[in-house]
Amino acid sequence: MSSHVRPVLVKLAVLSLSFVAAAAAGCGSEDGAAAYFGTTIGATWNYAVTPASGSGYTETTQNTSGSSSTLLRTSTLSNGTPSTTSFALDSDGISITGGTSMTSQYAYAPPCLLLPSNTTPGFSTSSTSTETGQGYTTQTVAVAITIDGIETVVVPAGTFSALKVTRLFSEPTVSYNVKWYASGVGCVKTVNENDLQAVQTTWELTSYNIP
Numbered sequence: 001m002s003s004h005v006r007p008v009l010v011k012l013a014v015l016s017l018s019f020v021a022a023a024a025a026g027c028g029s030e031d032g033a034a035a036y037f038g039t040t041i042g043a044t045w046n047y048a049v050t051p052a053s054g055s056g057y058t059e060t061t062q063n064t065s066g067s068s069s070t071l072l073r074t075s076t077l078s079n080g081t082p083s084t085t086s087f088a089l090d091s092d093g094i095s096i097t098g099g100t101s102m103t104s105q106y107a108y109a110p111p112c113l114l115l116p117s118n119t120t121p122g123f124s125t126s127s128t129s130t131e132t133g134q135g136y137t138t139q140t141v142a143v144a145i146t147i148d149g150i151e152t153v154v155v156p157a158g159t160f161s162a163l164k165v166t167r168l169f170s171e172p173t174v175s176y177n178v179k180w181y182a183s184g185v186g187c188v189k190t191v192n193e194n195d196l197q198a199v200q201t202t203w204e205l206t207s208y209n210i211p
Contacts, residue, residue: 032117032119033093033094033115033116033117033119034089034094035183035184036115036119036163036181036182036183036186037094037114037115037181037186037187038063038184038185038186038187038210039063039066039071039089040063040210040211041063041064041065041066041211042062042063042211043062043063043186043208043209043210043211044060044061044062044063044208044209045060045061045062045186045187045205045207045208046058046059046060046061046205046206046207046208047059047060047061047190047203047204047205047206048156048203048204048206049077049201049202049203050201050202050204051200051201052198052199052200052201057077057078057079058077058078058206059075059076059077059078059203060075060076061073061074061075062074062075064084068089069088069089069090070086070087070088070089070097071086071087071089071094072084072085072086072087073085073087081102083099083100083101083102084099084100085098085099086098086099087111087114088111091117092113092116092117093113093114093115093116093117093118094113094114094115095108095110095111095112095113095114095127096108096111096112096114097111098133101135103134103135104133104134104135104136105133105134105135106131106132106133106134106135106136107131107132107133108129108130108131108141109129109130109132110127110129111129112127112129112131112141112143113125113127113143113145114167115145115165115181116145116147118147119147119163119165120147121147121148121149121150122147122149123146123147124144124145124146124147125144125145126142126143126144126145127142127143127145128140128141128142128143129141129143131171139171139172140171140172141169141170141171142169142170142171143167143168143169143170144167144168144170145165145166145167145168146165146166146168147163147164147165148164148165148166149163149164150162150163150164151164151180153180153182153188153189155188155189155204155205155206156204156205156206156207157188157204157205157206157207157208160180160182160185160188161182162180162181162182162188162189163180163181163182163183164178164179164180165178165179165180165181166178167179173195174195175192175193175194175195176191176192176193176194177190177191177192177193178190178191178192178193179191184210185205185208185210186205186208186210187203187205188204188205189202189203189204189205190202190203191203
């Protein structure tokens with residue numbers, strides 16, 4: 001799995017017209033990017049994962065802790081393998097600050113933007129971060145993000161009106177991460193693509209619980 005698609009974005013799964021970080025993550029009040037991403041503590045999402053080759057598997061993601069400006073998510077694969085992802089919630093939107101993957105740890109400086117505060121269809125932005133960590137080669141990660149607009153998405157959990165967000169990564173090879181976010185629900189579908197935009201892995205929401 002490519003380094004930028006660690007169980008969050010990968011497996012994650014991510015994030016309106018104006019961004020206001022939830023007054024207290026977990027209090028159930030969300031606006032803007034936070035509403036698309038889902039910041040309520042205890043919220044859980046289950047995904048069916050289909051790789052380009054090999055057997056499919058499942059992944060469960062849960063918001064385990066956070067504050068008005070931070071969020072920690074834990075993801076567990078069907079084989080029991082856990083990972084975590086840490087996020088920053090601020091006026092820029094929602095960004096990845098780092099995480100753990102099996103026995104490795106990684107961090108982004110500055111945080112790697114996941115979902116910008118401006119989610120108006122047609123909006124685009126970019127960010128550049130340095131990725132460091134145990135088990136990872138230090139590298140520069142450039143991300144270009146485009147808000148593609150609202151689409152109807154059908155997944156096992158239901159039919160959703162979802163915001164499509166495309167992220168193009170250069171690190172230095174090029175790859176794509178496309179996500180569909182439903183307001184009030186979170187990420188309902190993720191597709192990772194290689195530099196030729198051929199689908200590599202797909203995540204589809206099978207069930208969720210927002211306390």
